[in-house]
Amino acid sequence: MAAETPAAGRSGVLKHIVLARFKEEVTPERLDHLIRGFGGLVNLVPSMKAFNWGTDVSIENMHHGFTHVFECTFESTEGVKEYIEHPAHLEFAKEILLAMEKTLIIDYMPTAVNNS
Amino acid sequence: MAAETPAAGRSGVLKHIVLARFKEEVTPERLDHLIRGFGGLVNLVPSMKAFNWGTDVSIENMHHGFTHVFECTFESTEGVKEYIEHPAHLEFAKEILLAMEKTLIIDYMPTAVNNS
Numbered sequence: 379m380a381a382e383t384p385a386a387g388r389s390g391v392l393k394h395i396v397l398a399r400f401k402e403e404v405t406p407e408r409l410d411h412l413i414r415g416f417g418g419l420v421n422l423v424p425s426m427k428a429f430n431w432g433t434d435v436s437i438e439n440m441h442h443g444f445t446h447v448f449e450c451t452f453e454s455t456e457g458v459k460e461y462i463e464h465p466a467h468l469e470f471a472k473e474i475l476l477a478m479e480k481t482l483i484i485d486y487m488p489t490a491v492n493n494s
Numbered sequence: 495m496a497a498e499t500p501a502a503g504r505s506g507v508l509k510h511i512v513l514a515r516f517k518e519e520v521t522p523e524r525l526d527h528l529i530r531g532f533g534g535l536v537n538l539v540p541s542m543k544a545f546n547w548g549t550d551v552s553i554e555n556m557h558h559g560f561t562h563v564f565e566c567t568f569e570s571t572e573g574v575k576e577y578i579e580h581p582a583h584l585e586f587a588k589e590i591l592l593a594m595e596k597t598l599i600i601d602y603m604p605t606a607v608n609n610s
Contacts, residue, residue, distance in 0.1 A: 392551070395511070395563065397600060406509055406570060432602030435508070438578065440599040447511065447602040457550055462554065475594025482598075483556040486548030486563040491533025 390420045390487075391427075392452045394461070397444040397482040412474050422466035425457035426450055444482065450475055458485055498505075501543065507543070508568040510577070513560040513598040520593045528590050532564055538582035541573035542566055574601055 400409060417429045428451040434441050453459045461467050475481065516525060533545045544567040550557050568574045575584050591597065 386510075393548070393565075395564075397598075398542055412605055420607075428606070430604035430606050432509070432604050434600050434602060435505075436510075436601035437563055438599050439577065440597060442598050444598070444600055447509075447600055449509075449604065459553065481556060482513075482558050482560070483554050484550050484560055484563055485552040486550060488546035488548050488565065490544070490546050491530055 380426065388454070392455055392458055392485055392487050394450040394452060394458050395483070396448040396450075398446045398474075399444050399447070399479045400446070400477055401479045402442045409475065412477055415470055416474065419450075419461075419467060419470060423461050423464045425452055425454075425460040425464075427453060427457075455485075456488075506569070508571055508574055508601055508603050510566040510568060510574050510601045511599070512564040512566070514562045514564070515560050515595045516562070517595045524593065528593055531586055532590065534582060535566075535577075535586060539577050539580045541568055541570075541576040541580075543569060543573075559596065571601075571603075582601075601603055 413431060416431070420426050420429050431446065431448045431450070431464075434445050434447070450458075450461070452461065520528075529547060532547070536542050536545050545564070547562065547564045550561050550563070566574075566577070568577065
């Protein structure tokens with residue numbers, strides 16, 4: 379696979395994408411608490427630089443049942459490893475994974491294609 | 495589900511995320527051509543504002559077999575609808591979908607959680 383091509387415009391950051399579908403019994407209040415907790419990791423894990431989230435608004439019906447997207451930004455692959463092993467993340471991950479019916483996690487280093 | 499909470503820091507853009515796994519027979523040259531074609535839609539579809547891509551570098555083995563991430567940025571939900579219906583996208587989508595073994599598409603409006 380051509381993992382490194384076309385490689386114009388590598389931004390140097392690593393995006394850590396978590397897709398989730400939560401269990402039916404998770405109340406809006408519980409979900410709100412979990413999302414605030416996820417965002418709060420930015421203040422606890424030094425290598426985590428940004429956190430954004432949103433709910434699925436796609437219109438093509440190819441979302442495989444996932445309803446939530448969480449995007450964490452790190453400066454490097456080492457940064458995401460630090461995050462995964464950080465006690466604050468380990469504690470939070472245990473809590474949020476219990477609330478999830480299904481989860482998909484994929485990391486990538488965003489590159490813009492330069493066609494000009 | 496608490497779709498709108500906690501809603502601090504809504505950025506106003508729409509992120510269109512495509513996860514893919516390509517068929518075994520897709521050569522690196524073919525893949526390179528397809529990725530350049532995907533990025534080239536930025537120049538053909540006015541509502542598409544940015545394109546980034548990357549290959550999976552996750553270490554948690556929760557990527558469900560997906561190997562590629564493509565992220566398109568639009569200014570609104572209307573923008574992504576224009577993109578989906580645009581002739582340049584329709585022609586390209588037919589080509590790239592044929593090369594994909596599996597595909598997941600999810601759109602969201604990124605919101606940063608404000609914990610301060």
